[in-house]
Amino acid sequence: MADKSVTMNSELNTNSRSRLDILTSSMRAPRDSMLLLVLAAVWLFFYFATNGTFLTQRNLLLLALQTSIVSLAAINAVTLIVTRNFDLSVGSAVALVGVILALLTVKYDYGAVIGVIAAIAAGVVMGVWQGLWVARIGVSSFIVTLAGMLYFRGLSMIATNGATIAPLPDSLTDLATGFLPRGPSIAVIVLAFLGYLLFRLQDLLRARSLGLAPQLSSDLARIGAPAVMAALLCIWLASNQGIPYLVLLVAICATAAEVLMRRTRFGARLYAIGGNPEAARLSGIDLKRMIFWNFVIAGFGYGVTGVALTARVSGAIGGTAGLFLELDAIAAAIIGGTSLSGGRGRVLGALLGALLMGSLNNGMSLMNVPIFYQNTARGAVLLLAVAIDHLSRTRPV
């Protein structure tokens, strides 16, 4: 298709060489960099407030682990909020997935592999179920997932009779609490870094072959510099114990989601639907179908998040596992620049949002701030973030 349009245009004999300067994509995400600045400020504050404890390797790894579950749920939240859909059910859905995993592996002695596959499948089924209600029957996602929040939680309690099912097999617990050894960790980081650079380089070269990117070196520097910084930071963090498997999982999921949202037609359609459903419809996008798959993918997310959470605590607690996770996830997504009115939002931003919320928790805990104050502070941050979102959008259409 793309090739066709290119030939079509050259056939029209256009001459755009003189306007190449308009083609280099500008920095698209000023919000992300602003969020980074805020995060840096918060970290610096805690660094001094905790006499340096906050920025130790040990604490940062702990922070990454503490943030991982919310991060997974936040990735989910972004993909749904982009199409103006809410998910209030993720916390309960995750608990139900955990219950299924625990029942299968602890009570019925199936192996970890079968347990995980079944648990993820259960998550997908929940996604299909909610997707059918939203896309086919047309009930608002707010209602469908509010109901889901209630009955997924209820089912978890029924299945366990309110009891905790533990401990999970060691193989599962190890996966969630263990570390990829130092050597392979560093290898993974370097490979990921190189892979990313190669991918972007390939992008640039392709653009150049089409006459789009005149300054290859400056573009490379713009892409490469942050990547090098991130890679160095990761290597430092991994230099002692390696990378926690859970953090690796978050990285893989985030990358997959980012590719899905930004580099496939599916993702492009979701952004179009969220931006203006009528325009999307008139452009030939099948809204119902896309929204349905939107929820199916969220269901896969329930599965992954549920397995991770259950393995991390080595057991399923039907009543409280994942409680308020939906709110943390939505908050992280919103802080990360996802717009409630749809059509805008990045996975990376949501990860930063989750990290910011996690940092507040972690830092205040280190400072021995009572939990009541912590909640108050987090609420204030959320309000501020949404206010900024609103103000940045109240320009005339």
Next chain:
Amino acid sequence: MASDEAFVPRPVIVTAALTKTFPGVKAISDVSISIRAGEVTAILGQNGAGKSTLIQILAGIHPSGSYSGELQMEGKPFAPINAEEAELAGVALVPQEINIVPEMTVAENICLNAEPTRWGLIDVGARKAKAFAALCEFELDIDADTQMGFLDLATQQLVVIARALAKNVKLLILDEPTAALTENEALRLFDRVRKLKAQGVATIFVSHRLGEVFSIADRIVVMRDGRIHGDHAASGVSRMDVVTEMVGEVTDNTPRRLEGNVQEPQLEVRNLTVFDPVDARRARVEDFSFLVRRGEVLGLFGLLGAGCTEVGLSIYGAWRGRSTGDILIEGRKVSIARPQEAIELGLGLLAQDRRDGLIGDQSVFDNMMVAANARGHPLRSVDRAAQRRSAADLMTMLNIKAKSLDAETRTLSGGNQQKVQIARWLVIDARILILLDPTRGVDVGARTEIHKVWLDLSKRGRSFVIVSSDADELAEVCDRAIVMRKGQKAGELSGENLTERALVRLATDG
């Protein structure tokens, strides 16, 4: 006035040298008119002639002070600063889009924002009584407790008029009241208007439909380009004269393209009937057939409610109601139930309201690629570089003025937004473009440029169906135009016969 009438009815409202300017345009200039009691005055004119501005000044929507000139009501100066004040003075405007709350009852609607209260609470009994009185006064046999949404359109309109009349009206203004009505419904409305006339109410009747105007109006005022170009007793003027005054002296020498270049049919529609999405028995378009040839620019002209938009949307599979009939593309019979099917067959649509067509918060680039991304397997990756290349080429080719491909689309001017929508279809090489009111809100300079884009593209074999209520534009750019009236084909014009005047005449002569 006619000679057999010795007495001239007293004027209710007199305007002197009214002039109102919007940024850049003079909406009306030097309008002096007097509206008399017990008389139906029709105001005629094409889109943009200044009719709406005039009635909005009378109804206080444009506050006194935002225009120059003077108003007098029954001999006293009249300077309403808002609609409420005008209403209090006895001017009632029933707008084109009637403002009702369909979920509320008739009584609640009639007393909306003027609820009788007792001890600070709404007095439900008094409200019902008030509504009942209003309905009786206007001889409407409706239960005041009926939910408004259950009534048909004409009845709703009558209720709105009853509501307006409940407030001691001296001047009733009806803005295109029959646009959405069937013939019978319109007759019912006229019946009431005649009764009001007998009671001494002055009525202003804004319409395009000459048939109706001549049957109901005592006086006909024609506006063009913000000025009054004719003020006649209805009995003393012919339809042809009125049309001439509406259109003006046209120098119609647009060179029409030679026929017989390429003549293979691209799109053919046979016996299309389109039903209302809410009232499924009401046909909005009946048994309509037409043909577009390859590389042809076809105009579809009609007044509000004539059914042109309905035709455009149903061919494209985007109409929300039911439709029947056959569509043939390049001679092959096809079925199109949804936009994506239409797109696969090479159609593209530019929405009537640009807000429905564009994603304002997203970039020019994203907007251009929406249709491309809507096709193909969802997990196919996007070749971003190739897309940016073709987007950049289109930006140059269509001369789209934007800061960059990444500029948010809402920051563009109307004309450039229009071009972005066209680009969207060029990316996927659409063969047939359906444009709904494409240059509404686009300034004159950009309009000419957009016309050039259409003509260029049509020369390359793309076909255009342009649905518009702008006769001037259609006469200028179309190879051929079909005029619709009340859901049916009223005529077809091409070659030298395709003039603004002929279009207006065919469309209004019903």
